[in-house]
Amino acid sequence: MKIERFAHYRALTISALLAAVLWCFACSFYSTAINHCTSVSIKWEKGGVSPSELIRQQTYARQDGAGNQPEATLWETYPEQEIMASDKKKIKADIVAAFGDCGDIVSSMLTAGAYPARSDESGCAVSTGLAFSLWGSTNVIGMPVKVEGKQFYVRGIFEEEEPRLFLQAQADSEKLLSNMQLTFTGPGAGERASQYLSSAGFPAGRILDLTLFAWVLDMIFRLPAVILAIGILGRVIGHGKRLCRYPLLLAVYLLIAFGICAVLWFCIELPEFPSEFIPTMWSDFEFWGNLFKEQGKNMVSWIAAGPVFRDMELWISSF
Structure with a gap:
């Protein structure tokens, strides 16, 4: 039992350290690259x-x-x-x-x-x-x-x-x-x-x-927090199974647990997905085709154009 508990805490410690490392990388990447995405570039x-x-x-x-x-x-x-x-x-x-x-x-x-x-x-x-x-x-x-x-x-x-x-x-x-x-x-x-x-x-x-790229950056920035929220939710469900025989205690436990998870999820403040990338009908395959075509054409045009210092900064920060 002690060995299992030790292995359990060791796994949690390693997961926490990995989350901290991911968070540091996300913060550094986000702060470096997000400034390139707040405006529209036009080149002649x-x-x-x-x-x-x-x-x-x-x-x-x-x-x-x-x-x-x-x-x-x-x-x-x-x-x-x-x-x-x-x-x-x-x-x-x-x-x-x-x-x-x-x-x-x-x-x-x-x-x-x-x-x-x-x-x-x-x-x-x-x-x-x-x-x-x-x-x-x-x-x-x-x-x-x-x-x-x-x-x-x-x-x-x-x-x-x-x-x-x-x-x-x-x-x-x-x-x-x-x-x-x-x-x-x-x-x-x-x-x-x-x-x-x-x-x-x-x-x-x-x-x-770079509206879509900025959204991806926002999601990467919040990824460790999302993983943490999902992990907490999994632990809540796992502990809640032990109270299945006690409906009243289970109801109180789930109410408190999911309230805490809801507050955590609210604090994450997920970025709003760009409205121009949301179709009026999800089955509109023509919309999806045009979307990928335009975005691909956009990126190819940018890469094919003569790079300037701003482009190089974005490439370096992205990679």
């Missing part, structure tokens, strides 16, 4: 949208009283650009010219300061790798740096080994930026992104909607 292989065009569209939308306008951020990566510090030290780094919220296009954690605001034409944010290469330190807030002959001042430092610099594109610039991030509130982000491009008069591009 040729052309794009300029900051001045976006400003005009937003101005017209406000004048027309158009509601539910998404938050839009334009950006472009210029690889291997020369950056020079005040002591004439130079280094090659990737420059990301953004127009909008820089935090929407990167998942790196800020270690100090902030990303330059949309109206900040003289500010920039540098990676820790770039800061160490140029100054040998990450305590560089306010330091001047020259990019293509123009002087910028460091407003923030973000955690990344690759030498990278973020700056804001000018609002009156007619230069086309080939990437856009759209943040919507509510379901149907991919379809709404297509409608937005059409109504705004912007060219059609590759649309990557």
